[in-house]
Amino acid sequence: MPRPYFEFLLSYNTDASYFPDVPDAAERSGVTIGVVNLQPRSVGTVRLASADPLDSPLIDPAYLSDQADVDLLVKGLRMAQQVAAAPALKPWAENIVPALDATDEEVAQHVRDDAAITFHSVGTVRMGRVDDPDAVLDPQLRVKGVQGLRVADASVMPDLIRGHTVAPSVFIGWRAADLITER
Ligand SMILES: Cc1cc2nc3c(=O)[nH]c(=O)nc-3n(C[C@H](O)[C@H](O)[C@H](O)COP(=O)(O)OP(=O)(O)OC[C@H]3O[C@@H](n4cnc5c(N)ncnc54)[C@H](O)[C@@H]3O)c2cc1C
Known part of the structure; x- marks a missing residue:
């Protein structure tokens, strides 16, 4: 597309x-x-x-x-x-x-x-596949190598989406709740 x-x-x-x-x-x-x-x-x-x-x-x-x-x-x-x-x-x-x-x-x-910015910073703690050495988080938003710690905000996005970031950030929080409660 x-x-x-x-x-x-x-x-x-x-x-x-x-x-x-x-x-x-x-x-x-x-x-x-x-x-x-x-x-x-x-x-x-x-x-x-x-x-x-x-x-x-x-x-x-x-x-x-x-x-x-x-x-x-x-x-x-x-x-x-x-x-x-x-x-x-x-x-x-x-x-x-x-x-x-x-x-x-x-x-x-x-x-x-x-030029100015639109404040859509992302990717400082990006998620990725388990075998991706540059991914800080696994696909379940868990910090690799640290027990009991997840990240759920705009920083987990691997790259900037081609749009604004509030709605996806809310969705990431929603998904994190599902992952934590194993729904
Ligand atoms: C000026 C501006 C305008 C924007 N306009 C838009 C827009 O029009 N549309 C859009 O989609 N996106 C917009 N964005 C981007 C959007 O706001 C962010 O992408 C989004 O808020 C990211 O969500 P987040 O949960 O990662 O971080 P945040 O929304 O920043 O949430 C982080 C939260 O953590 C809290 N916190 C920080 N430190 C601590 C601590 N030590 N203990 C407890 N709590 C703490 C903060 O108070 C804050 O509530 C804008 C951003 C800015 C700065």
Whole structure:
């Protein structure tokens, strides 16, 4: 089945900081077409800072560290530009940022400077097959090598689903209850 690469989030904004390149932005309002990469390839790390369990972990999300993510977002922004420049929106689209004639490299720079996240972090304690050496959990959500400990939240997802993460997290909790009570 074909799977989507992008989600487009359309929002109306009166906050001038959304349009840093637009003259008189404070007196204007605008529409943002957020391009969400639904399956980023960049992978971050969560590491121990020390042997003290009360120390905060070292979290490096490594956003956009894989060039493929930048390239994909450039393609998505090109699609968003087409939508913004469509005849139906033309009367309102006085300024399109990044500009329609921006080069791919300029659009890529826009991605690197202005990209934000949608807070769908997953996979730090991923589940997997018993013989998968990189899987922290077995398919019953049990921490391998530790007695009596399961994890049931978004961190167990092996990869990011191509959608938002609350509903699957609730489902994982529901499934964990079944596994624990052996229903
Ligand atoms: C700003 C923001 C917006 C988002 N918007 C959406 C959205 O629109 N749609 C969507 O699907 N997803 C959205 N998400 C993602 C979604 O919220 C998460 O994927 C989801 O909540 C993950 O569920 P979880 O159970 O893994 O973690 P959480 O929901 O973070 O639950 C962890 C719980 O553990 C508790 N906790 C932490 N430490 C301890 C401790 N030591 N003892 C006891 N309790 C503790 C916390 O208080 C919290 O209640 C958003 C996330 C953020 C941050």
